[in-house]
Every structure is written in structure tokens, then in C-alpha cells.
Amino acid sequence: MPAARPGDRPMKIAVDAMGGDSGVPVNVEGAIDAAREYGLEVILVGDRTVIERELARHRTGPLPISVRHASQVVEMGEQPSHALRRKRDSSMRVAASLVRDGEAGAFISAGNTGAAMAIAMFTLGVLPGVDRPAIAVVLPNKIGRTILLDVGANIDPKPWHLAQYAVMGHVYAKDILGVTEPRVGLLSVGEEEGKGNELVREVFKRLEESPINFVGNVEGRDLYNGHTDVVVTDGFTGNVCLKVSESLADMLINLLREEIGRSMSTKLAALLVRPAFRRLWKRVDYTETGGAPLLGINGACIIGHGSSPARAVKNGIRTAAEWVKADLNGHIRAALAGELGQSLAEARYGRADEDPAEPDAAR
Numbered sequence: 001m002p003a004a005r006p007g008d009r010p011m012k013i014a015v016d017a018m019g020g021d022s023g024v025p026v027n028v029e030g031a032i033d034a035a036r037e038y039g040l041e042v043i044l045v046g047d048r049t050v051i052e053r054e055l056a057r058h059r060t061g062p063l064p065i066s067v068r069h070a071s072q073v074v075e076m077g078e079q080p081s082h083a084l085r086r087k088r089d090s091s092m093r094v095a096a097s098l099v100r101d102g103e104a105g106a107f108i109s110a111g112n113t114g115a116a117m118a119i120a121m122f123t124l125g126v127l128p129g130v131d132r133p134a135i136a137v138v139l140p141n142k143i144g145r146t147i148l149l150d151v152g153a154n155i156d157p158k159p160w161h162l163a164q165y166a167v168m169g170h171v172y173a174k175d176i177l178g179v180t181e182p183r184v185g186l187l188s189v190g191e192e193e194g195k196g197n198e199l200v201r202e203v204f205k206r207l208e209e210s211p212i213n214f215v216g217n218v219e220g221r222d223l224y225n226g227h228t229d230v231v232v233t234d235g236f237t238g239n240v241c242l243k244v245s246e247s248l249a250d251m252l253i254n255l256l257r258e259e260i261g262r263s264m265s266t267k268l269a270a271l272l273v274r275p276a277f278r279r280l281w282k283r284v285d286y287t288e289t290g291g292a293p294l295l296g297i298n299g300a301c302i303i304g305h306g307s308s309p310a311r312a313v314k315n316g317i318r319t320a321a322e323w324v325k326a327d328l329n330g331h332i333r334a335a336l337a338g339e340l341g342q343s344l345a346e347a348r349y350g351r352a353d354e355d356p357a358e359p360d361a362a363r
Contacts, residue, residue, distance in 0.1 A: 011324060013317045014095040014104040017046035018073045019111025020313075021306050027110070028054040030313020035063040037314065040321050043104055045070050046091040070094040076306060080114035084122060092116060096123040099299040106300030106320035108291060110308040116301065117153055117294060124299035127329060129336030132157065133296035134165045135235070135303060136172060137242055138289055143226040147173055149295065151238035159202040162186075162232050163210075167335050168295040169230035170212055175326040179229050185218030187233035187241075192217065199234065207232075290316025293323060295332070300324055 013034075017027040028051060031042040041064040044051050048069040055065070070091040074083040083090060095107040096119050109116045121133055134150035147169050154161060166184050173182035186204055188196035193204060195217055207214040215228055222228050223241065233241070260270045270277070290312045291304035300323045302316045323329075 011321060012041040012043055012098075012104045013320045014043045014045055014068070014098040014107040015313070015317065016091045016095045016107065016109035016111055016116075017044040017051050018070070018091040019109040019116075020304065020308050021076070021110075022309075024050050024054050026308065026310050027313055028058070029310035030308075031065055031317065032058055032060060032063060033310060033314040034317035035060075035065050038318050038321065040064070040317055042066075042317060043068050043095075043098060045095040045098070045107075046073070047071075068094060068098065074112050074115045076112050078112055078115060080112065080118040083112065083115040084118045090119075093119050093123065096120055096299070096301070099301075100124050105324035106302065108302040108304060108313070108316045108320050110291070110304030110306055110313065110316075113152070113303055113306075116303050120294055120297050120299065120301040124297045124301075126296050127298050127333050127336065129333070130164055130168075130296040132161050132164075133294050134161075134168060135238075135292045136169060136295050137292045138177070139223055139245065141224045141226040144229075145177055146223055146226075146228060147177070147230045148223060148238055148241065149230075149232060150235040151242045151292065152235045153294065155234060155236040155239070157199070157234050159199060159206060162199070162203045162234065163206050164296070164336070165232045166207055166210075166212055166214070166230070168332050169232060171332045171335050172293070172295060172328065173229045175328050175331055176322060177229070181213050182229040183215045183227070184212050184230040184232065185215050185222060185228040187231050187237060188217035188219065190217060191219060203232070288315060290314065290319050293319070298329065300329065 015027055015031050017024050020026060024046065028044060031044055034040050035042050043066050045068045048067050051067050070089055072087040072090040074087055074090045074092045083092070087093060092109050092111055092115060095109065098104040099107050100123050117133065126133060132154045135153045136147050136149035137151050139146045139148055149165050149169050170182050170184055173179040184207065186200060186207060188200045193216065194201060204217065218228050218231060220241065223231055260266050291302040294301040294303055300320055302320045304312055304316050308316070
């Protein structure tokens with residue numbers, strides 16, 4: 001059955017109930033919270049007996065939650081290629097198939113990231129004009145938020161891949177973050193033109209000639225200073241940036257807690273600034289978005305953190321619904337078919353030597 005057109009997508013979100021470190025309990029709780037708080041319809045995919053047993057522990061009442069059985073589970077440490085080829089009835093694969101067949105508008109999974117990317121790409125395909133999908137994360141900055149992509153889907157991209165990422169990041173910033181004219185930067189080791197490796201220099205030329213609001217090369221500090229709305233890079237560099245950022249944030253929070261607990265006076269002072277701490281935590285807490293969108297696939301997929309709590313699952317469902325409601329893929333498709341895409345088409349040189357059949361994460 002062909003995939004439903006974006007405008008026809010139902011506002012139902014399929015959840016890989018077996019995915020993540022905590023599995024069914026967390027995914028069920030998050031789904032219930034999303035249905036109750038946002039009024040969204042949720043399809044929990046996985047072992048029906050286990051899911052229904054967990055649902056029975058909660059007061060679900062008339063909430064719009066259904067269950068779709070899947071007999072297999074993709075393990076967290078499993079090779080993506082193995083999950084893709086040998087587990088055709090996995091909860092992850094069935095969830096993606098619901099989107100392909102038009103029964104759901106999007107699916108989310110906190111399971112094996114590589115498997116989720118591979119299954120999404122092969123089950124749903126990619127949008128016209130996209131060779132490789134990209135994982136996009138939304139980072140806090142001084143004045144708002146910055147989109148960083150790619151953070152792991154394609155660790156060895158070609159120039160045209162990054163050019164496509166720039167278009168997708170531009171559209172995501174407009175449609176989801178509400179930025180009127182997104183500023184797009186290219187991550188490099190210096191701001192000057194000509195800085196960076198061969199890939200960066202080639203992409204710079206293509207983006208400079210495009211209608212995108214390209215602000216040139218940016219450095220690591222620009223991820224958080226608010227000088228740009230979208231930062232484009234390869235999946236290897238982006239993943240390192242993301243992991244360093246997560247580690248740094250965790251360390252700073254832990255150090256702050258240690259210092260607050262050193263004396264009674266600091267504990268009392270902390271009580272006075274508790275509201276500020278809560279606001280700060282909300283700005284940096286990844287559970288606020290719930291996961292990273294996989295841009296470029298012919299459907300909607302949110303990839304959650306393996307350790308996602310119920311709050312992250314709830315907000316991941318909300319983020320997926322926002323993607324469907326905004327018809328993000330329709331806008332990406334239009335951008336790639338229009339002036340933006342045409343201006344970047346020349347970046348696709350050498351495609352005869354490229355095999356777009358399998359993303360790096362699936363190997």
C-alpha cells in the first residue's frame with residue numbers, strides 16, 4: 001500500500017512500546033500522559049499481553065489508546081542490519097509500517113537508534129531530493145534554540161548531503177520553531193571563508209550561492225550563543241558535539257548540587273532561587289522535546305534517548321504530532337523542488353559513485 005500523502009496523515013502516533021532502557025512501563029505511562037494532556041491518539045506497538053497488563057495498572061478510562069501486536073523486539077545492542085533484515089515483525093518495524101500504510105501519522109522509538117534509522121529509511125523511503133536522512137537536535141542558546149544536524153545518521157557525507165541538510169534545517173526552524181528567516185551556519189574550525197576541510201569548503205561554496213540565509217562558517221561556540229538558528233555538519237562531528245554537550249550539562253548540574261549542599265547557608269539560598277533553577281532546567285532538559293526528528297524520510301519519526309523517562313515519551317509524542325500538523329515533510333518537499341532545491345542541485349556531482357541505499361547507522 002502506498003504511503004499516505006502528508007495532508008491525509010491521521011493525528012495518531014505509533015509508539016514502539018518495547019523500546020528504550022525501561023521498556024513497556026515508561027512507554028505506556030508516557031502514552032497515557034500524552035493522550036490525557038494533549039488529547040492525542042496513541043497506538044502502542046509491541047507484545048499485546050505485556051502492554052495490556054501494564055495498561056491495566058493505570059486508569060485509562062476513555063483515553064484514545066490502542067494496542068497493535070508485534071512478536072519481536074529489537075535489542076539495544078543489536079546490529080541495525082540484523083534488525084532490519086531478520087526482525088520483520090519487531091515493534092519498531094510494525095510502528096514504521098503503520099506510518100507507511102497511513103494508519104498513523106508518525107512513530108517514535110527510544111530503542112536502538114541505528115535500527116530506528118535503518119527501519120525508517122527502508123520502510124518509509126526518503127523524500128524526493130533527499131539522498132540521506134539527518135538526525136536533528138534542538139539545543140538551547142542564550143536567546144532561544146539552535147538546530148544542529150546531522151548528529152549521527154551519516155558520518156561520512158558528501159557535499160550534496162550537507163546542502164540538503166541545510167534546506168531541511170531551514171524548513172524545520174521555520175515550521176516548528178517559528179523562526180521567520182532562519183540563519184544557517186556551517187560548522188568549521190574558523191569563521192573565515194576557506195577554513196575547514198575539503199568537505200566544508202565545498203559545501204560553503206554551494207550554500208553561499210543559494211537563496212538560504214547562509215551566515216557562513218560558524219564555530220562550536222555558536223551552538224549556544226544565539227548567533228545562528230541552524231548549524232549544519234557531518235554526522236561524526238555532530239554526534240561528538242552532542243555527546244560533549246550532554247556530558248558538560250550533566251557535570252555542571254551535579255557540581256551545582258554539590259556546592260549547594262556544602263552548607264546550610266547555601267541550602268537556604270537555593271530555596272530562594274529555586275524558581276530560577278527550575279526555569280533553567282526546563283530550558284536545558286532534553287525531555288522537553290522528547291527526542292530528535294529524523295529529517296528526510298517520507299514519514300515522521302522521532303528518535304528518543306535510550307534512557308527516556310515517561311515525560312520524554314509524552315513530549316516525544318507531542319513533537320511528532322507537531323510535525324504532522326505542520327506538514328513539515330510537505331514543506332521540505334516543496335523547498336527541495338523549488339528555488340532552494342534547484343540552487344543546490346549542482347552540489348550533487350559525482351552521484352554515480354555514491355550508493356544511497358543504506359545509511360551509515362545501518363551498517
